[in-house]
Amino acid sequence: GQQVMQIPQYQHVQEGEDFTTYCNSSTTLSNIQWYKQRPGGHPVFLIQLVKSGEVKKQKRLTFQFGEAKKNSSLHITATQTTDVGTYVCAGIDFGNEKLTFGTGTRLTIIP
Amino acid sequence: ETGVTQTPRHLVMGMTNKKSLKCEQHLGHNAMYWYKQSAKKPLELMFVYSLEERVENNSVPSRFSPECPNSSHLFLHLHTLQPEDSALYLCASSQERVNWGSYEQYFGPGTRLTVT
Numbered sequence: 409g410q411q412v413m414q415i416p417q418y419q420h421v422q423e424g425e426d427f428t429t430y431c432n433s434s435t436t437l438s439n440i441q442w443y444k445q446r447p448g449g450h451p452v453f454l455i456q457l458v459k460s461g462e463v464k465k466q467k468r469l470t471f472q473f474g475e476a477k478k479n480s481s482l483h484i485t486a487t488q489t490t491d492v493g494t495y496v497c498a499g500i501d502f503g504n505e506k507l508t509f510g511t512g513t514r515l516t517i518i519p
Numbered sequence: 520e521t522g523v524t525q526t527p528r529h530l531v532m533g534m535t536n537k538k539s540l541k542c543e544q545h546l547g548h549n550a551m552y553w554y555k556q557s558a559k560k561p562l563e564l565m566f567v568y569s570l571e572e573r574v575e576n577n578s579v580p581s582r583f584s585p586e587c588p589n590s591s592h593l594f595l596h597l598h599t600l601q602p603e604d605s606a607l608y609l610c611a612s613s614q615e616r617v618n619w620g621s622y623e624q625y626f627g628p629g630t631r632l633t634v635t
Contacts, residue, residue, distance in 0.1 A: 412561070439621055450609060451562070453623035496562070500621065506575070507624070509562035 410435050410501050412510040420516045427487050429513035431480040431497035438502045440473055440480045445512070446493040454482075489517050522546045523627035525610050531633045532600065540595040540630045542610030549615055551593040552624065553585060556607040568593060600634045607631050 443451035457473035496512040553565040567575030568587040584596040613622040
């Protein structure tokens, strides 16, 4: 079955440093979603990417969808303490409605 | 955020107990979901309901029994659970049923379940 892996599993950065998490699927995806889960909280939708090679920005966050639609990345510029949490990607196989969630990358910020 | 609510927030139950988790969405969505979140594992989809009809059942043990009486309410009935069933159970909703994975999921706060 489809697998969605994320690296790294954990990332500790100094406040102000950049952060990147990578999402890799074992199969080609029709779209990919990103969620953020704060410690003790629930996943909150951030964005969806649909097109091959698509790049979207939300303030300091940049999301990319790979040309082959098998991988994606989330980059945060100049991290802030409010960025703490687990960033999770979720993708859908072509021809399959099911959303498969990745393993997540937990980001901690050192003030 | 009060779009999707879940009760109770915390539940401790013995293996012989019967309990129910409740979820309510106030967003007018057509699809609702149950997910299981265990430590160090990705979110696992358990059930999908669309317009009160179950459209997905991911080989979940029969000790978990979902119920969707209307498009705003979803229940998860629990009986004779095992300690490994201890986890965070999240309810979610999304706008449409067709191609449901293409729509953003709105999650509730979850029920932290401990089976003793």
